[in-house]
Amino acid sequence: MNRRTIIRSIIHTASFISVIGALCLFGDPALAQSKGEKAFHAVAVDAKNVETDVKNVIFYYYEEKLSETAFVPHEFRELPVKRGTATVKIKFDGIKHIDLKPSSNGTAPSVTIMLNDGKTGEFILAVAGSFKGQSEFGEVELPAAELKKLAFK
Numbered sequence: 001m002n003r004r005t006i007i008r009s010i011i012h013t014a015s016f017i018s019v020i021g022a023l024c025l026f027g028d029p030a031l032a033q034s035k036g037e038k039a040f041h042a043v044a045v046d047a048k049n050v051e052t053d054v055k056n057v058i059f060y061y062y063e064e065k066l067s068e069t070a071f072v073p074h075e076f077r078e079l080p081v082k083r084g085t086a087t088v089k090i091k092f093d094g095i096k097h098i099d100l101k102p103s104s105n106g107t108a109p110s111v112t113i114m115l116n117d118g119k120t121g122e123f124i125l126a127v128a129g130s131f132k133g134q135s136e137f138g139e140v141e142l143p144a145a146e147l148k149k150l151a152f153k
Contacts, residue, residue: 040077040092044131044142045149047102054133054140057092057152061129075132081111081123088123090115097151100125100144109145 040057059079062071078091079098090113099112108125115121131142131150142150 037077038093040133041153042131042133043151043153044147046142047146047148049148052135052140052142054131054135054142057131057133057150059129059144060132061127063127079111079113080126081113082108082126083121083123087126092152095152097149099149100147102145 039055041053041055042057044052044054046052058075058077060073060075062073076089077093078089079095080087080089082088094115094117096114096116098114100109101111102109108128111123111125113121113123125144129144131144131147133140
């Protein structure tokens with residue numbers, strides 16, 4: 001092989017790797033949109049009456065201990081709540097607002113959920129989790145036990 005052939009093969013390989021890298025970098029948002037994942041926007045009021053405008057809201061919690069310091073995160077666009085012995089997963093799409101009341105004995109907070117159609121229900125949060133998203137100052141994490149209200153826009 002001469003130098004030109006070697007240089008051409010290196011250039012072709014580098015071009016191929018660049019194209020694949022660009023597809024990986026820019027393909028993820030398109031993939032998320034094709035899955036139908038909607039971004040949710042809400043206003044949270046914490047226990048100190050501080051309002052936080054949160055975009056791309058998700059509910060998450062950690063479970064499944066992998067080691068002493070590693071846990072698997074679970075992220076949802078729905079709220080898992082208990083009604084009696086049943087666990088109900090209420091999708092953010094249908095929620096107008098959530099009123100949270102912390103419990104005094106350290107258990108999960110009770111929640112009153114108002115749906116977009118006006119129906120309300122009393123529940124207990126199924127897992128101790130947090131709401132996470134983007135505020136104007138950066139990424140924000142709001143523990144559910146420390147919130148008073150979460151109103152979806």
